[in-house]
Every structure is written in structure tokens, then in C-alpha cells.
Amino acid sequence: MAAEVSSGYAVQMHGITKSFGSFYALTDVDLDVKKGTIHSILGENGAGKSTLMNVLYGLYQADSGRIYINGQEVNIKNPTAAIEHGIGMVHQHFMLVDTFTVTQNIVLGSESTKGGITLDMKKARQAVVDLVEKYGLEVDPDALIRDITVSMQQRVEILKALYRGAETLILDEPTAVLTEQEIDELIQIMKNLVKDGKTIIIITHKLKEIQASSDVCTIIRRGHRIDTVPVRGVSEDELAEKMVGHAVKLVVDKTEAKPGDVVLDIKGLYAKNDQKLDAVKDFNLQVRAGEIVGIAGIDGNGQKELMQAVNNLIPASAGTISISGVEIQNKTPRFGIDQGMSIIPEDRQKEGLVLNFSVYENAILEKYRDPNFNPGFTIDRKKMMDFTEGLILQYDIRPDDCGPKRAGGLSGGNQQKVIIGREIANDPKLLIAIQPTRGLDVGAIETVHKTLIRERDKGVAVLLISYELDEVMNVSDRIAVMYDGHIQQIFKQGTVDNRTLGLLMAGGSYDGE
């Protein structure tokens, strides 16, 4: 139920409906955010939470519904109007100029000037320093954006909003790119802001963070508001159930691994990044048949280059990579695939699918050249369709008549299912999954994890690379921590907690067993 319109609320959105063509992204959604609180918006991917916030920030216009700021009805036509009403938004992808300093980025677009002509950077810098001190948002105002960490860049985005006089801050999935420690710091910053009278709306699908940070949580499912609850006194399981509409197991069910022969063997691997610096340094790892090895680590510690080297997209400057004893380094991607390696790539839209192609064509992106599949010069269209229909059925790819349609039109989860189905149809000896659940909702995540475990049980060696620590901890039989291009330490599942892993991921050391 919508609350009475009153000045005790920073933001009230009543009866918001928004459609895109015949698709209703939001239907009659109410949101009441009390002043001085942290209010989280929880929902699966595509539930409509970002759409709702984009309406508030003026990026979209609602078809119907009213928006009140401090009890006053407002018309937010565009982000400029939103900013005038004291609303600031930190997007998932930062909008910063890499070669500008922190201060320059913060004032960009609302620069203070001397007499309306020349920039008054001194004044601007002082304003930034004041904000930094007021909220404990430690950043160096003179550092270049490209030299500071992702979490610092996020602070710059927050400062940018505050500099423009934001009273209500919208944070769109702010923790996706942060380490455990950085998340704690961010939550502390949020609490400081609230103490000073600011209001924060945070979009997330991480239950743990809601518990750690928020006062109130609004759950949205398929464009409808399901519930608004005080966070204290609600369990993670209850929230998860409200989000997906049925009970979801948060823990992955699996039996003890029965590791067999070594399939993937990487020894002393070195590989360089775009800047010609060693990104992978003396990397050693073995993955056996019938086990899942997870690589935990923060983005940017050489995972990308490791995978590119394994897939022969960049050369290995030293060391060997072998699959069942056959060295594959410094050959072609095709060679690795022919040795029984299948890869579920990190970026499904860029590396996994040809979005302009039909689902049929994407399904046979590797199979098409198999002489058993297509013996002649042409592609057997009947076989292609039958094969794809099989995958659609087996992996529950929706809509089930998507075969002849553009792959780009599928939702993220269904796109991922097409890739997973295609890769597993190769009967790989080694399956490598990089961030396989990135951006997927709880239901789809469950499917992906079950599939990985099923392949393991069939005797496939599985290597999982993920920046989500929980995922690595839940799914892997062995957990390897990657830091600065090499493996820090390897643990059996269940012998280590996330604090320890977080510490190792951040370059700390750990002496215990």
C-alpha cells in the first residue's frame, strides 16, 4: 500500500506504470522512501528495479503515476530536472574521464567560473576537499582517474552527486565491482551519509548486503511491487523467496568429488597484458577429471590474460598449458577446442554469441564444422534445427519458439543457456566457465551451477573463474586464490572462510591450514 504523501518522505512514487511497446516493465508500482534511511530495492534481473530508478532519475518517462519529493509533486523530465530536485544517481558503469583528475571529474558539467568565463579550479578543489572531509570519503582530489582503484572511482561518482547538491542518492548495484573489504567500507560511507540526513536508495540482488546496510527493503518481481519490509527481523531466505516467488536453495547440493586423472595442467605460465606487462606470472594449476576448481580473485589480477592464453588468443611468453598431456600453448583457439576444451566466455554478448544471428545459427557456431554434423560443403539446415530444438528442450531456453529468432532478443539468462548448451554438446574433457552467472537471476544461477556439477559428475574437469566469492565457495571442490598473476594458495572446499579468502584476494597472507 502506498503511504500518505508527506514531507517525511524523501521520495514517493505512486502507481508508476511503464511499458516498452507491448511489454510492461512496471505495473502500478509504489515506492515510499523515508528521509534519512537506506532503502534497498531487491529483484531479479529484468524485474524492473533499474527501470523504476531510471524513471526517478528522469531517464525514462512513466506512462502513468506520480512522483513526490519531500511531499511535493514533481515532474521529472530529464536527469537535469532530477538533479535540481536533489536526486543523484551512481550508475553501474562509471561515467568518468580517465585522463582527468578527481576534482575535474567532480565539477565536470557544473564548473564554477570566474566571471562566467574562466574556470575557478581552486574554488572547486576546496569544495571537493570539504565534501571529502565531511563524509569520510577518502580520495585524493588531484589524482588521475586512471590511477585510482575502482572503489575510489565509485567514491568519485558519489562525490559528483553530492557536489551537485544531491539529498537522495541512487546507487545501482554498487558492490558488483568491490572486494569484501571495500564493500564494508562502502556500507560505512552510506551510513555516514544517512547520519548527515541524506537518503540512499540502493539497487541490488545481494541479500547479504541488504542485511548489512539497509533499513527497509522493497521487493519487485516482474514489474510488480511484491512487498516492502523492514530489514531487521527478515531472514535472507524470506527475502529470496519474495524475490523469485518460490523457495530457492542458496546452498548448492552436491556430493564429494571423485577426482581422476589430470586433464588441465598449467606450469610456470607467463602472459602479457595490453600494456606489455606480465599479467600472468609463474602460474601453476592442475584440474583433474571429475572435480571443479574455482579461481577466486578480484577482477584485474590476471584472470583475463590467463584465459586468453589458455584459449590461444594471446601468446604465452613462458610455461606450458596441456590438456591430457598435449601442449596447446601458442597454437590456435581451434587447437584447444579440438583437444576437448570448451569455454563459456565471460562476456556472452561479445565473446559468446553473434547477436545478429538466429538462435539456430548460434547453437551450431562450433558444431557446423564437425564432419559428422555437416559432411558436405553446405550446412544441413534440418540437422541444425533439430539440434537446436534439442538444446532448447534440454536447457529450457525460453521462449521455446526462439530457434529462428535473433539471439540478441533473448534475455541474459537464456542467452547464457544457449552458450552452455552449445559448449556442453561438444562433450568436452575440460569445461572452463568464466563468470558464468554474471548478471543472471537466482533461478538461472541455480541452473548454471547444477549444470556445472552435473558435468563434473560425468567426469569432466571443470575450471570456474568468478569474481563472486560466494559462487566460487559454493560450487568448487577446490578453491584457488589468484592474486597479481599467480595462485596464492589452494584450499579444499569447506576448509576456509570468506574472510580469509578475501584477505588473500587482496594480497594479504594467511599462515593457517
Added chain:
Amino acid sequence: MESKGRKFLKNPFVLTVIAIILGFLVAMVVLAAAGFPPLKSVGILIKSMVGKPKDIAAVVVKSTPIIFTGLGVAFAIKTGLFNIGAEGQYMMGCVAAVAAGAVLDLPAPLEILAVILAAVLASALYGGIVGVLKAKIGIHEVITSIMLNWIALYFNNWFTNTRLYHKPATIGTYPIHESAYTMVLYHWKKSEAGRAVLKSNDFLKQVLGRNDINMGFAVAVIAAIFVTWLLTRTKKGFELRSVGSNIDAARYTGINVSKNIIDSMMISGALCGLGAAFYITGQSPHLLNTLSATENVGFNGLSVAFIAQSSPIGCIFAGLLFGGLLYGGASLQSQVGAPTEIINIVIGVIVFLVALSVIIPQFLDKHVRKAAPKTETVGTDKKKGAGDAK
């Protein structure tokens, strides 16, 4: 649900036709502004394109090389490459055709085959250079092919003046041997019997006697069908399109990206080479001249591919339209006195509007959304009315 009318307007073929009609309207405005009678001028233009069998035949002949270069460019676009080097590839094909045809003297079928093969190979290799530079070193194809276009022009001029090929007292080479000619019924036309028939039959006289009607157009149609088949039905086409549509995904799935870029440029070049081969073997003067500037057969192919929205079959029709406008433009000048630049304006406007026409579906979508509630009520009213009538 989309209404029928809206779907009709979103059809790319319909959009192209609208663009062409608008092109003519703009031309009429320009003609009127320049002081020429617009309706009469356009009437003359169209009549001189399709008025007599002779004209239609001439348009087909004029269009053939442009259809081929259009096909080459369209093929490259379909596989993710912008072959602005069609011009140079076409010129190298012409040089190779003359190089082979003026020296070799074989029996007709062999001679024809040899000349065509020489032209296709030369053009394919010339396109291949662009492909190799892009695939191996990463230089953008537009830059290299523009450079190579100039090299082809000067190579043509050098070749024309070599001692072996230069025909004294002319600015050109010796023509190729007659055994390489691909005009339809060429020898029969010149025989006693042939001349007698042509004299008595006006239609045949117009089509065969007055024109270099040749085998090129039929081959162009076959080539367009072949290219469509290659792209949509074969493994090779699948690879080429994958690389063209998403090079990263293609690389990840083990497709040899460099090889496919090179292959694509070579096939694109080969199609331009076919155009060159049938120009040299099928149209007078069957030789090369020293050129002060490029003849634009390849550049016109770019326009053809755009008007056809890179559909190979569409290139046949777009090529005919283009050839027709070039041919008809000449009559416009002689009969109305309007400069041929008017024709260039028409062509420019059509290409511009076709490029612009991709916005129309987006515009409709925006318009539809705003009008949605209105149409809904209209719909229910109608239903009600129908119910009452029953």
C-alpha cells in the same frame, strides 16, 4: 500488435522504393529550380531508359559491370568489411583481361576462359592484399584500399604505355583478340545471313545490332544467386558471416578469423574482376586507355550495394536502376539541355534517402507508442460497431 500498414512501411524493399520515388521528386524540384520543365524532363528521362528495346538493351549492357562491383561490395558488407577498393580491384581486372586477351590467341571458349580467369585472379589478389594487411597487421581496409585504388590507376596508365601493349598513335592499348569476345551471337551478327535477319527484324536489330549485348548480365544473375547461396547455406558463408558479425565470438569458437577476412576480400575482389572481364570482353572498345581519373565503376558499385541494402539479388535491380540513370541522363542533356549533374543529384538523393530510411521504423515506433491509447479506443469502437450490426 502491429498494424498491416506499419509493417508494410517497415519492409526494407518498400522503404527503398519510397526512397527512389522521393529521389525523383527532389530531382524534379531541382529541375524546376533550374528552369527546366520538371514533369517533361523526368518523362524524357524514363522514356529514354525503357522506351525502346534498344534502350533497354543498352541499359542492361551499361549496368552489367556496376552490378558486379555492387555484388562485390555487398558481399564484403555482409561479411563485415567495407570494400571501398572495388574501384582498384575492377581496374586491375581490366588490366589483366587485356594483358591476357591481347597476347593469347586461343580458340574462342579457351580464350574467353583464360581472359576471365586472368581478370578474376588479378582482382581477387588485389583485394587479398587489403585482406592480408587487415588480418595480419590490423590496418583498416578503407585506408589501404583507397591507396590501392590510386596505385591501380597509375598501374593502368603505365601498363597502357608499355611497348608490348601500347598501340602507336593512340592513347590506348591494342584490343583483345576477337576470339575472347563475349557478345551474344557476335559472329552471326556480322555474317551475311545475320545481317539479312537484322535488317528485316526491327526488334533484333535494336537489341543485337545496335548494342554490345553480352553474356555478362546472365553471369551477373547467376553470380548473385551463387553469392546468396554461399552466404546463407554453406559452411564457408557461415564462417564469413560469423567473423563479419562478431569477430570476438568467431575467434572464441575456433574460427580462423584472419583467413576469413582475407577470403572475404578475395571473393569481393573476384566479383569485381568478373565485372572487369565482361566489360573488356563484352563491350567496345575492348581495350585500355590512359586515364586521367578513375572511371568510377567500383565507386558506383558502392552506391548500388547501398541502394540494394547489401542484398545480392537487390544489386541486380539497383544496378539496372543506376545504369539506367547514367544512360538516360545523357538523353536528358541532349533533349532538354539539362546538365547530367541533375542525374548525379538524383542518384545522390536516392543513396542518401536509402541510408536515411533506416530511421523510418524507429520513427514509427516512437509515433506508435504515443498514439497507442488512441488506436486502442478506435479499435474497440469499431468492434462495438461490428457487434451492433450483427
